[in-house]
Amino acid sequence: MPRVGLLERLKSGRPVIGDGSFVFTLEKRGYVKAGPWTSEAAYQYPDAVRQLSREFVRAGADVVQTFTFYATDDKLQDKGLSGKNVSKDIGNLTSKQINSAACDIAREVADEGDALVCGGISPTPGYIKGIGKEAVQKEFDKQCEVFIEKDVDFLLAEFFGHVEELEWGMEVLKKYEKPVAATMRISTIGDMNGVSTAECAIRMAKSGADVVGINCLFDPENCIKTMKVMKSALNEAGLNPFLMAQPVGFHTHEANEHIDGYMALPEFPFALESRIITRAEAHKFAREAYELGIRYIGGCCGFEPYHIRAIAEELAEERGFRPPGHDKNSLWGKDIAQTNYKIMVHRVTKEYWMNLNPGTGRPEAHILSKLDKIDETE
Template structure:
């Protein structure tokens, strides 16, 4: 199937929920293909086979969209991180890999734009636009299906990015890394949602930094603000794959946890959590559900399976891993066979297995982003 014959983003959203892919840099780091700290995606050039395989896992788990694996690939950020490749080189390979794997199924490709250092450094709008234009041009050249501005902490910056993205003449998404306290300048959740919509994004929402429960709180507020303003973009969310309720009132979100970045594993959400989140998000009105840091392929599968009726399809590979406990009846162990019902798993409160592990941590007061 060629990409030209596929339905585009807006067509798919009009028909029902769309499932995005999951974590790239964080997951690649666990597999040995990304450096913790800078989180830059030079693996697309150095280890394309590893990146290709992760994209393929998301596709087979049910993702309708594969995002170009080039997070934070702006020239300013790459220079700051001492990466020896340009954003054009990384983004070009990211486009090739995403398209190659998308063509193995019925997926479309999203080109992702990230915040730029020139904004934080206060170099002015002209410099900021130049960095965004450099990111965008590769996505235009490789004809991605839609573009997305993600991980923005300042609504002012994402408004500039949305305006630049209009050059691509493609559907546009916009997501901010905000929790209940709003953006890093104190702009409320409600105002951020309205401003992103008024700037021209077809799809708006949040990604990263906060967990599924915090994201649901923010999404409810966004939906009400948009309805009150008579604005109707599609809502999207790409939450974390860890639980971190103690950082709701912190601009840095999970980055303020002492466990970040190497000790977050005990906080990983279960697939049951993923099922609940997908259902609650859909009921709020969210129509694009994907994942950010910590969301792995089994979480994407859970999103897809939970909304299979609304989507009128199951994950591409679903024979060996049906929803929750459906095939546990084949186990040789009687106690495992008894867990075949969904209700057992959805009612389960999992233990951590760590006798002296605290329920939550104290966020680190030193955590902060670079500011203007």
């Protein structure tokens, strides 16, 4: 029986659940470098990527995204993974090698269940360097050629900070006649060129994206605030794409404080553990996103499989089923009542976990940390 596609699933009103963190999670496990954040692990350590993908699907994800983040040839050369400055222990890696390996992994895991494969492109260093539209689109084309050869189910342009570059990417993606989603790393203060959030949303939809939204940089609470602005602008413009949200799984500062989001936090990237959202907060995010009309709901950096499982559990009624790992998931701690430790037996209700104000365990912990600032004139 043919697999039901992305747009058909969204049109049914049933929420589609995305997967979660790859670069951050694999960096913690020793497979990705912090800083470059490139996705060569798909080629070098396929078992690691396969296992993480499998965990997300078991947690309830409907989508397996190819681990092709920052995998354009110019980005790989920029980070010393190909070209003249490549280290001898790595060898020259190409976008085609990484993307091909990533697509094969994603398809293998997706076919173990009923998941869709998403081929994703992300920003190029060429845009910032000003090499021009034609050169930037050439990098996108090389990635998409692999996605089409491997017959992914849909395409995604994600993590774009400049709506203009996203529009260039959309021109490429739309050529291939696949469903296309688009997300930017923006907040309520707009993109990195000063384009307002409302205008970004409108331009994303007009570029041909079937699904429009945001990903990364900001936490679920700020994500919801931004999506409200985008939805209002789209409604006023008479545009009606499906909506998508994939925030980071860390508590961040208010969106209007810094355009770089959680990267401005002094804890980024090696000390963010104290900021990880709880499962209850993932439940809350899923419900708020769904009630706002967002139907593609997932996570970005910091969203571990257990966060995706929380989203799947929260939306189980709307989806019509619980995730595959539900037999080991004691929803709201019901199985805790079986413990021999009496101090835990009252922790078996949704109210307990939703109203919990978790502590850091650090007696002298800062209430808030001061955002790092950079000298923009340097």
